Amino acid sequence: MDTIFDDRHMNTINLSNDVDLDFIKQVVKESGENPSLCYQCGNCTAGCPYSHYFDYPVSQVMRLLQAGQKDTILNSKAIWLCATCETCTTRCPCDIDVAGIMDTLRIIARRENRVSEKDIKLFYDTFLNSMKQFGRIYEVGILLLYNLKSGHLLADAELGPKVMGHGKINFLPTKIKGADKVAQIFNRFQKKAKKHG
Amino acid sequence: MVETTYGYYAGCSLEGTAREYDQSLKAVLKTLEVDFREPDDWSCCGSTPAHTVDHVFAAALAARNLAIVEKTGLKTLITPCPSCMTAFKKAQHGMAKSDSFRQEVNELLDEPYECGVTAKSALQVIYEDVGIDAVAAKVTHTIPDLKVAPYYGCILNRPPEIAQFDDPENPVSMDKILAAAGVEVCDFAFKVECCGAAFGVPKRDMVNRLTYKVLTMAIDAGANCIAVACPLCQQNLDLRQEQVNSLTGSSFNIPVLYFSQIMGLAYGYSPEALAMDKVIVSADRFVRTRITVQQAREAKELQEQQAKAKGKSPKAAENKEETKSEEIE
Amino acid sequence: MPEIATQELRVVGFLCNWCSYGGADTAGVSRFKQPTDLRIIRVPCSGRVDPLFVVKALLNGADGVLVSGCHPRDCHYSDGNFYARRRLEMLKRLLPFLGIDERRFYYTWVSASEGARWQQTVTEFTNRIHELGPLHIKKEATP
């Protein structure tokens, strides 16, 4: 319940000025979903395993979207705490791909450089860098790098011995022959992204 | 024996933290006479992180691998890791549905992908193509007091539009496969609850609390072992079980095995062959009690004779033992 | 009004009174916007539509003809729409021999409650006719 009363008090929303219609259009375009189909039954919030950790439960993210509250949404923790488990999408009575919309919101937030959950983004980035570098995922590397950058030096440290003991992981990364090809995908995408601003 | 030859995409986890999945699954597929080839020089599917960057980009990372498989002429790709499978299926779905999307994706690739490959989970291939009967036919061994809670995790069957397999709310493929392998399966209500997935690292507490719920429900269901089909589920439930204990003051000590390992045991493979040593919470106590089907039959007959003599049902006796073994947990 | 007439093509629709004409009414009541090229002729039953009407319309300046009746088995007159289907199928095969692209003729089933389906039918068919452009019989002779 602690999530209910913290930093969630919004000022009066002036519906005639403070509604960002372009933002709604953008989300509709990029996600291919129509938020106005949502009638706020709350099924997504009810099924979401992370509701307790969200600053705004999914159904309210949908509502904020309908109300064009761009800043509140893009600055929210919720969009980053969603793990795309697809429960909301599967059970939405209005057939909205809610998880898809959350995905799109993350993408937009990332593009606009406002990410409320730095650690999660950092983890993702470390993951992607490893991928760009080797073509595959180098688990040890990711963990170490992530801990270094995030400053949680000893996070999950106690797991180290377990993992090693059971010989679960490679100590050295396997670099695939086509690693450069994968890197190419990254580069081409970044070029394209720049071109379209 | 299934006619077609499959592609087999291990994925990064199965090379590392989920080797036992890779090793045991290959063994089981061998027993089931499923013929498969691994595409050479495959790369990471992109998984969740790529999806936070861009839809086209994410699809491209997945499609690169599908393109490689497509070139080899294979039509179906066994994808043991649900996260990879979803990445593939989403790419496939998006590219098949919209030409413009397919173009955008192919622009990022060296080899264009023409949507000719279907990714299937190992479960789906065994359940639909191999078939339950074939699974049962190969069983040689059994573990008398093993009670498994089949845990499918979140994205294996969801969303239905993408997964195209089994029931999104109450999947049964793993239940039936394990049952066919002669294992007692519990009715597990948390089959499809999410374990926290990739958040193990950045959001450890959150994940620990979610896994706590799953583990509790498994015990409540009367299980003494959890079967999984996903490296992340396995990691969060097994590797982090001690974290959960220290966070919640619980004392879980329940093995979390890949369904393929359990099948392997039923097919008489050695623990080494199934890399049983790689799971953190040891399942030795079960491996030790493994007997052949023949022995099991004899034991049962003996028990029934005694029961007749004593005039009490063998079932009651079993039940007592169960409750004991639970208390120990 | 020639200047606007030129933007439009001539689409003629034969609608059965019980299902499709009602469906078109429902679409209207629900204010489902549609292209304005269509001219509707009401017939009691799609079974009343003589292929001759369709041909006559196309020869005399229609660019497309649409026939719509009740869904199979829902015919107000039991099975009038089955007779319609048989005849109109024949007609489809006949049109190319008259030098008319058969895509200019379409028949379908729309019930009185299917306003949305009617809107979709009209929109798609009208767009198709616009893609085909005005009908010039000689040019299209492609049996």
Place this chain on the structure above:
Amino acid sequence: MRVGVFICHCGNNIAGTIDVARVAEETRKIPGVAYATTYMYTCSEPGQNEIKEAITREGLDRVVVAACSPRMHELTFRRTVEKAGLNRYFFEMANIREHISWIGENKDLNTLKATEAVRMAVAKVMQDKPLYSTSFKVNKRVLVIGGGVAGMQAALDCADGGLEVLLVEKSPSVGGMMARLDKTFPTIDCSICILGPKMVDVAQHDKITLHAYSEIEEIKGYVGNYQIKIRKKATYVDWSKCTGCGACMEKCPSKNSYDAFNFGVAPTRAINIPFPQAIPKKAKIDPNYCRQFVKGKCGVCAKICPTNAIDYEMKDEIITEDIGAIIVATGYSLIDMDKLPEYGGGRYPDVISGAQYERLLNASGPTSGHIVRPSDHMEPKTIAFISCAGSRDKSIGIPYCSNFCCMYIAKQAILTKDHIPDSQSYVFYMDIRSPGKGYDEFTRRAQEEYGAKYIRGRVSRIYPKGNKMVVRGSDTLLGAQVEVEADLVVLGTAVVSTPDAAHMAEKLHISYDTFGFYVESHPKLRPVETNTSGVFLAGACQGPKDIPASVGQGSAAASKVQALFSKDMLESDPAVARVNMNTCVGCLKCLKTCPFGAIKEKELRDGRVVADVIETVCAGCGVCTSTCPCGAIQLQHFTDNQLLAEVNAICRK
């Protein structure tokens, strides 16, 4: 020929998007048009007078009204021109509202389209011939299909009005859904106590013939003269002998038959009387469970029956009846709980439907009114109700509201408190829909007096935990996920049309919507009529409806039949096929194609065989006309010339 054209503004409905003045101006240029004008509301009394006056003043002999759909006002205006002395078939309507002004966005294009619609109508009206209807006798017996509260009301009202009624009910007893309810909202009066007497009246009324456990096999004919076939399904009990003593039911050894009447809450016997107040109170054997049928030997009931009524050899019987009008009151069904796998209904015994709970509450139900949960027969203390279980759920193809669930859930919450004072009810809802008289006060009482906790949010999942069912939902007003550990969960399952609704509609030639509910001929002004004259609707077969609404429709349908039967003779529609004896070559293709057998051979004096139309039987579809190779048989008012005139009016090259 002098055609008068009247173009309606329909307020702004037409004039808003069509330049009506311009249409009138263009119309005046059409040869044959002697007069064209516009009017604000042509269907209004002054509007109609305007037409009558113009006919005399301008000497008009044909009239066209360009306004709304002919399905709306064609009859109105036909009467108008008739009053002014013209034949009612010298009239045509151009539909410039539904087909033009309401759907086109460009005013110029709309205006052009409207002008051409008028041109077509004018072309047609100039081809019209005067037609005169003949009259035929009405069979004043009415068939009522369905013995629920709506059907019984209709039957009783017709019978009290002196009409002979055939009531056909497919289950073994009348009463329908209402007979299975415990109490009714918002008055909490006992359902069977108010319905029972009606059921008895139905049974005892000398004007009503009840065919229970029977279905409609075939319907032929037209308004005033239907021939129907009724299938009396085999009950394997001779009802003329059965006294309803119930001895057979006590002794029947197969105790696990499915009890449809109790929605399978508890099993019943293979031979049974559905419930104590059943009408008729007769026993019936379910061959799917009866040992005599399954195993081939038993015969206990035959031995026990004091009147030797049991007859294992009984076969279905088809009877034929002649009637003049039909009232359809076939009711509704509820979705199976397995359509909602996340709720586990069907898999978990303690997740039940509202209908099943109704039987648990009911004193004459399987638990004699004691609320116990199916799994362990314990009395539940925490009960969770879930409204919109399937309703307003596009993902399973049910976008509509089921109309009465909000109310019966409130009722059940109240009754639960009455039965188990120390119980606590939770109601998950999306919106409380209580628009009826005294309804909203009722839902408030459930919360204020009976302490039911209402939670605004959908439930995502239900799963067992120990001996409880965990209901995980959300409270959207709190913006939080919430959980209730309930002993029993009741789903307000969605209302759907009956499984054979479409099939029945096809027999009746009436239309039904995408969900299988029957379509009334006007949503507001003709709510119980259908587009097939002589067939009327009552109750939930037309859409989800509560008891008052169903009863109201039952009476409404009855009054419509009374009005129809108030005349001894009916006017036939003269728009029927007619044969031109001179051009008919006697190939009789028409005879083969006519769906109604309205065409017969006729030998002329000179020995030539030609086709001949039986006017009263011809329904006017025109299939024969487009079949005839030589245009000899022509559907009046829709002749080849008349339709081609319309084509030529818009296709001119």
